[in-house]
Amino acid sequence: MTPAADTQPTDAAKAARLFHALSDETRVAAMQMLRNGERCVCELQDELGAAQSRLSFHLRVLKDAGLVTDRRDGRWAYYSISPDALQVAHDVVRDLATPPARRGLKVVGGCCG
Amino acid sequence: MTPAADTQPTDAAKAARLFHALSDETRVAAMQMLRNGERCVCELQDELGAAQSRLSFHLRVLKDAGLVTDRRDGRWAYYSISPDALQVAHDVVRDLATPPARRGLKVVGGCCG
DNA sequence: GTAACGTATCAACATTTCTTGATATGTTAA
DNA sequence: TTAACATATCAAGAAATGTTGATACGTTAC
Numbered sequence: 001m002t003p004a005a006d007t008q009p010t011d012a013a014k015a016a017r018l019f020h021a022l023s024d025e026t027r028v029a030a031m032q033m034l035r036n037g038e039r040c041v042c043e044l045q046d047e048l049g050a051a052q053s054r055l056s057f058h059l060r061v062l063k064d065a066g067l068v069t070d071r072r073d074g075r076w077a078y079y080s081i082s083p084d085a086l087q088v089a090h091d092v093v094r095d096l097a098t099p100p101a102r103r104g105l106k107v108v109g110g111c112c113g
Numbered sequence: 114m115t116p117a118a119d120t121q122p123t124d125a126a127k128a129a130r131l132f133h134a135l136s137d138e139t140r141v142a143a144m145q146m147l148r149n150g151e152r153c154v155c156e157l158q159d160e161l162g163a164a165q166s167r168l169s170f171h172l173r174v175l176k177d178a179g180l181v182t183d184r185r186d187g188r189w190a191y192y193s194i195s196p197d198a199l200q201v202a203h204d205v206v207r208d209l210a211t212p213p214a215r216r217g218l219k220v221v222g223g224c225c226g
Numbered sequence: 227g228t229a230a231c232g233t234a235t236c237a238a239c240a241t242t243t244c245t246t247g248a249t250a251t252g253t254t255a256a
Numbered sequence: 257t258t259a260a261c262a263t264a265t266c267a268a269g270a271a272a273t274g275t276t277g278a279t280a281c282g283t284t285a286c
Binding site: 012013015016017019020022023024025026027028029031032035036037081083086087089090092093094095096097098099100 | 125126128129130132133135136137138139140141142144145148149150194196199200202203205206207208209210211212213
């Protein structure tokens with residue numbers, strides 16, 4: 001498991017980009033297929049029932065987000081999960097679920113000056 | 114930690130909806146603020162530098178996704194993180210990072226019939 | 227009461243994202 | 257070489273999402 005790591009405000013944009021890549025059903029389904037290991041595009045295509053260019057589009061979104069890597073072999077392209085990005089996503093979600101280290105005392109009641 | 118739980122294909126849509134709520138910088142930043150506990154809208158507004166109606170829009174997206182709950186007190190509205198939804202997100206990400214229980218043997222090489 | 231406030235909602239528009247069909251590129255088979 | 261194939265990319269349109277300013281609604285202060 002990754003160190004302490006309080007997610008900083010600056011990370012919000014980065015996190016948002018990562019989650020955006022996971023914000024589409026087809027892309028999540030593709031990721032789920034890739035849990036089993038490397039898959040070639042044609043397999044994903046068949047199983048997901050997605051048109052060729054559509055799938056290609058979504059795979060690129062995942063790739064741009066760093067969530068998958070691709071490998072060419074002859075005329076086939078194989079995609080697989082890249083664990084690092086998932087680890088980042090995992091950490092961000094965990095941090096959101098965790099109160100940050102306290103520096104001061106909690107403000108109790110009172111709002112807006 | 115939540116049980117075994119292989120994420121099923123059917124869950125892809127649900128997961129996507131959850132991640133969509135986290136796919137915007139302002140929303141992630143709001144969630145980060147809420148880690149400290151309940152916050153009233155005006156506080157979020159000040160700290161995030163977001164126009165009133167804009168913030169209201171984003172808070173509603175988070176609420177619709179179940180990621181936050183709101184509470185009215187007089188003219189103020191307080192938002193806080195709802196841990197359950199975060200737990201679900203957490204589990205989904207973890208599952209994506211984990212090979213599923215194997216039912217058959219891994220296919221080695223060969224592609225597309 | 228009336229006014230000022232905090233928040234939500236709405237309508238219009240801007241922007242982004244997705245889908246589709248067409249075409250391009252590289253690869254193997256004949 | 258030519259043809260069939262697997263995949264990527266592009267352009268155009270469709271759909272979804274985000275932004276802004278205006279307005280509505282309930283609440284507290286006067």
